[in-house]
Amino acid sequence: MIEALKSDEIVEKIGGKFKLCALIQRRLVQLMDGARPLVARDGRTDLEIVVEEIMQDKITLEFIDNAPIPQEEALL
Numbered sequence: 001m002i003e004a005l006k007s008d009e010i011v012e013k014i015g016g017k018f019k020l021c022a023l024i025q026r027r028l029v030q031l032m033d034g035a036r037p038l039v040a041r042d043g044r045t046d047l048e049i050v051v052e053e054i055m056q057d058k059i060t061l062e063f064i065d066n067a068p069i070p071q072e073e074a075l076l
Contacts, residue, residue, distance in 0.1 A: 002047065002048055002051050004051050004052075004054075004055055005051060009055075010051065010054060010055060013054065013055070013057075014054065014060070014061060015061075019061050020054075022061060023050075023054065023059065023060070023061040024047070024050050024051075024054075026061070027050045027053065027059055028046055028047065028050055031046045031049065031050070032046065037049045037053070038053045038056075038058040038059065039052045039053055039056060039058065
């Protein structure tokens with residue numbers, strides 16, 4: 001088990017369990033698709049890499065609440 005996932009620090013850092021889960025899932029997909037890790041691999045699993053990237057503030061998850069409406073939809 002990854003120790004960082006046992007504490008609430010990582011959950012608070014991202015802003016909630018659901019956001020944390022979404023960030024982990026998205027980054028895991030990127031790594032599996034060939035993206036380079038932002039921390040040294042050192043024989044760690046992809047999940048361990050993602051957790052370390054989060055703990056080092058290398059990745060975050062941002063939601064855009066007030067995204068502009070595309071022109072086609074604005075006319076409807």
